[in-house]
Amino acid sequence: MAVDYTTQTTGGIGDAVLRKEDRKFVTGEGRYVDDLKLPAMLHAVFVRSPFGHARITAIDTSAALALPGVHAVLTHATLPVETGVLSASNPGGDVRHPEQAILAKEFARYAGEPVAMVIADDRYIARDGADLVHVDYDPLPVVVDAEKALEPGAPLVHAEYDSNLVKTLEHVTDGFDDAMAKAARVIKLRVDNQRVTPMPMETRGCIGDWSDSTGEVTLYTSTQVAHFVRTFVSIVCGTSEAKVRVVTPDVGGGFGAKLNTYREEFAVCAASHAVGRPIKWIEDRTENAVATIHGRAQVQYYEAGVDDNGRIVALKFDAVQNNGAYNMLLTPSISHLTLFMVPGLYDIQDISIRIRQTFTNTTPTDAYRGAGRPEATHGIERLMDAIADDLGIDAAEVRRRNFIQPEQFPYSSATGLIYDSGEYEANLDKALELSDYAGFPARRAESEQNGKHRGIGLSTYVEVCGLAPSAVTAALGIGAPGWEHSTVRLHPTGKATVITGTSPHGQGHATSWSQITQTELGIPFDDVEVIHGDTAFQPYGLGTYGSRSLAVGGIALYRSLGKVREKARELAAHLLECSIDDLEWTGTAWQVKGSPDRAKTIQELAYAGWTSASLPEGIEPVLEATTFHDPPNFTFPNGTHVCEVEIDPETGRIEILNYTAVDDCGNVINPLIVDGQVHGGIIQGLGQALFEETVYGEDGQMLTPTLVEYLVPSAADVPPMTLSRTVTPSPSNPLGVKGIGEAGTIGASAAIVNAAVDALSGLGIRHLEMPMQPGRVWKAMQEATS
Amino acid sequence: MGQSITVTVNGTVHTAEVEPRTLLVHFLREQLNLTGTHIGCDTSTCGCCTVHLDGDTILACSTLAVQCDGSEVRTVEGLQADDGALHPIQQAFHENHGLQCGFCTPGMMMAALGVIEQQPDASDDEIREALEGNLCRCTGYQNIVASVRAAADQMARS
C-alpha cells in the first residue's frame, strides 16, 4: 500500500483511527433487521409473477388460507393502501410515471413483480402458503432490450402510453454544430454499459408494526434513506407522517439498492394495519435479484470531433437508458447524472447530448454505486483511448491535452456544473509514476515471451458528489432537497451526543463524526456517541448516498460544533468575566489570551451550561446546537486509476497484475476508512468489468437469479491494489472534503477494459464490452485473427 | 412433527424440538437467538452462514439442524474469551479495518479460522484462494486478507 499511516484507537481529523463500530460486528452483536423480533410478530412471503409480462386473470387464495398457521393472504384488492409506489424524480417535468401498485393490480410487468402476500406464524409456513396461492396469468408480449423497446411496434410495457419512451433528456450547446463541422476527424464508439445488480450481502428486509390504539406506525427497514421512507409510508398508507417512525438498524451494505422506497416496505405496514400484528419480511437472495433495483443498463453512442492534436472540439452523446418496468424513487434522474458528467474532466465546451429513457419488462433500474456517473466515465474513458489509438498518441498524453487546467477552476462545464477544484495532471503523473507506466513496454515484452498478451489501461475521472444544493435538485425535477441535518448536544458530564441525518451502512460515520467532534470541540473521541437511523431522534435528514455524507452531513456537523463552541465562548467570557474577544480557543478550552490559568474546558462549560446557575443574558441553557446545512455547490472528487493485465490467448482469461489508484477526495478525515471505500469501490467496478451481468432472456425470464449465475467476485478472483492520494481541498465547504464512496467504482471499469483492449490491440481489437468474460474475449480474438 | 435434538453450541448444551426441515442457520438464529450467523444467499455461494461443526467450517444454511444432533457447533458468539477479550481473529479484523457493513464478517472470520487451522503459513494468495467461498461486497478483500494474515501470525506466536 502506497499510503502510509499508523492506526490508532482515538484521534481527530486526519488520523487513521480504528472504527468504534467494529466491536459489535466482530462479536456477532450487530443488529440487522432480520435479527429483530417483536412480540406477536408474523412473517410475510410474497408471491411473485413468474412472467415478464402478463395479465392477472384470477387469484385463488383459498388453499393458502386453509393452511394451518396462515393468517392472511393479501392482494391488490385487499391490501389497505391509498396509492402505489411514489417516485421523487421528474427531470424536465413531463416524465411518464405509470401507476406502480403495491401488489400488482391487473398486469405484472416484470418477472418478480409482487402479486400477493402470505402472512403466517413463521417464514416456513408463509413460504408453504405462497406455493398454495394460485394465480392465473395470461402471458403478454415481452420486451427486455431498451433499444428494441423504442422500435415501432414493440410490445408496450404500459398500454396507456403510445410508446415505451419514458423521457428524453437533451442538452445541446449553441456552438456544437459549427464545432463538429470543423473537426479534423470524427471518432465513433458504441459502449454497452450492461445491467448489473447491487447485491449488498444483506438483502432487504423490513418489519411493519401498526398500533391500532395509537395509530402509530413503526417500520424497521434496511434502508439508506429512513426519512424518505417515512414520508412515503405516510402517503401510501394514508396516515400522518408524524405518526410514522422509521428505524434503521444495522444495514448490511446498500450501494444504492437501499436508496429507495419499496413496495414491501409499504406492504408490511399496510398488512400490519390489516392483520393487527407486526409483520416481518426478509428478502431471499433469489428474490433480491428480481425485487431490488438494478443499475447501469445504458447503451451509448459517442461521436468525438477531434483536431489533429487529439483535442476534442465537439462531443456528441446519444444514449438509451433502460429504466425497467417502472420508475422507482430516482430512476429518471440517474441518467440525468450521466448527462452532467458526459464531458468528464476534459475541457469540452461544444456538446450534444440526448438520452432516451425507456420502459421494458424488467426490474426497475435506479441508483447503483456511482449512479449514472460510472456510465459517463466508462464511456468517455473508452473514447479517450479510441482517440489515442486513432491518432497514434499515447493514452496519457491524449488526456493531458484535453484536461481542464488548474487555473480554469472554478470551471463551468458545458453541462452547467461548476467544478470546484482539481489538479488532474498532477494526479495523473503520480499514478503513472506509482504504476511505473514508463516501464510498461519492457514488461509487455516479457509477457510476450511467455506467450501472453499484456496491456496497460488508464482511467481518469471526475465525479459530481455532495448531493446536493437544494435549489439545484429542485431545478432538476427531484422532489426532495439536498441539505443535511445535525444536532450536537453536550451532557453535563461533558460527553457529547451527535445526531446525524446521514444513514451509514458500513461507511464508519460514528468514527469519522467522532474525529471531527474531537478536533472541532475538544471532546475526546471516546466521549462522543453518534446517533443515526431512527426518525424518532432525527428531526429530518436525507440519508447516505451519492458520496454526500461527509461533504454535506459532515459539514452540518461541523457547523453545529462551531455553534456549540461559540455558545461555550459566550458562557466562558461570562464565567471568566472578560470579553469574548479576550478569549482564545485552545482546542479543548476557552482561555484568556496568554493566561492558561484563566480557562474553562469545554467539559466545564457543558456542565455550567446545564446547571444554568449563571448564564449571560440572552443565552439559553444547555450547550446544544442544530444545523440544517444546504451545500452551496457539489463537490468534484477525481483521480486516476491504472490497471495492468495479462491475457491468456488460449482461454481469453484476463488476469490483473497491477492495480494503482490515486484519488483526490480533498481533505481526508480518516485515511483508513477512505482507503477502505476505495478498495471496495474498485472491486465493484472490477466486478462489472470482468464478472457481473444481469441477464434476461427474450421471454423476460431472469437468467442470473442467484449468486451462482450472478458472479460477485471473491477474494480469490481479485488482485491487491496500490492506493495513493493527491489533495486539492474543496473550496465549497470548510472542511475541504469531497467524498469518496463511489470513486473507486467510477474509476475502475474503464481502466480495466482499457488495459484489456490495449493488450489485444496488436490483434487489431479496438473495443471490448463488459463483462469481459473469457468466452467473450476469446471470441474477439478469434474474430480479429480470422 | 418435531424431532428432538441435542446440540452443543459454543459450549452450552441445547436440547430442542425442531422440524426436520429446519436449517441449522434458522435453528441458531430463531431458536437459540444466536443472530451473529447471517444468511446471504440461497445457493451455498456467499459463506455468510459459515460456522464450525465438530471443528470443521460448514455452511449453516446448507445443513439441517437435525443433522447436527449430538454435534458441537461454534458460532461467532463463541469466539470471545470468557473475560470478554476478543479472539485474535476478531482483533485482527478490527485493527486492519477488515470490515465495513459487518454483515459478511462473522462468516468470514469463521472461514478464516478454518484457513488458519489448515494452512497456518498461508501466503496472501493462498488466503485469497481459501476464502473463495466467502463474499464481501464492501471491502474489496484487501483488508480482509491483511486481517487473516495478522491473525495467523498472532495465533502462531501465542
Added chain:
Amino acid sequence: MIPSTLEYTKARSIDEALAAVAAGARPLAGGMSLLPMMRLRLASPGAVVDLGGVPELVGVCEDGDELAVGAMTTHRAIANDPLIARHCHVVAQAAAGVGSMTIRNRGTIGGSLAHADPHGDLPAAILAAGGAVIVRGPGGERRVDVGDLITSYLTTTIADDELITQVRLPKDAAQSAYAKFHRRAIDWSIIGVGVSIGADGVRAAATGVGERPMRLTGFESVLDGGGSLEAAIARAAEGLSPTADLDGSTEYKQHLVGVLAARAYAEASSR
C-alpha cells in the same frame, strides 16, 4: 430459501439406509447439492435418510489393485488422502478444486456421483481414472463403471432403492491430472478435463461437455496411436457439442476441451 416439509432419519448402517431408501427416502450425503435444491424447491423430497452416521461409508483403503473409497468420504479427505494422491492423482486434484473449503468439508464423492451434475468435476476425473462404483440394493451389490453410471442430466442408473456405497479407483492412475476452467474460483467448471496415462494407454474425460461426462475418444486414439499432442488436441472435442450459455459459445467450449486436455496431459506426463 425454505425447504418443503420432510421426514428425516439418520441411518446407522448401510442396511438401515437401504431400508429407508426402499421406503422412498432420498439419500442425503453431504447435502451440498441437495440442500440448496431443496431450499430453492427445485427438489422437495418427502423424506431423506442421512448417510452421515454410517462409519463404514467413510474412508480410503487399498484393496488389491484398487483403492476402495467410502461413498461418504469428503472432498477434503480425498484431496488430502496420501493413497489417492499417490495412486490416483487426478481424483485428488479434482476433489481439491471442488467448490470452496466449506463445501469440500461436507461434500462427498458418492454424493457427487449420485447427483451427476453435468459440470461436476469428480465424475469426469473418476471416468478419466477408469473408476467404478459399488452399488448396493435389495438384490445385493453390483459394480458399475463410472462411464455407465451417469446417463443424462442429474440422472444415473442407480435405482431408487439402491445406494452407492463405495467408489473403486485404480491404483495405476498415478500419472494423471485434472485441469479445469471456470470464471470465479468457487464456480462450477465450465469445462474440466481429466487425463490418466496408464499401461493400457491414455484415458481422458471431460465435464461440461453435455448432459454427462464424456470420454475424449478422439484425443485418446491419436495419442494411443502414437500421434502428436497437437493432433490429439485437434480431435479432443470430437463428437462433443457443449451447450452455449452465459459462459461462452459451443465453439469456445470445444476449444477449451482441447486446451485443458493438453494442460492435463502435460501435467500428467510430468508426474
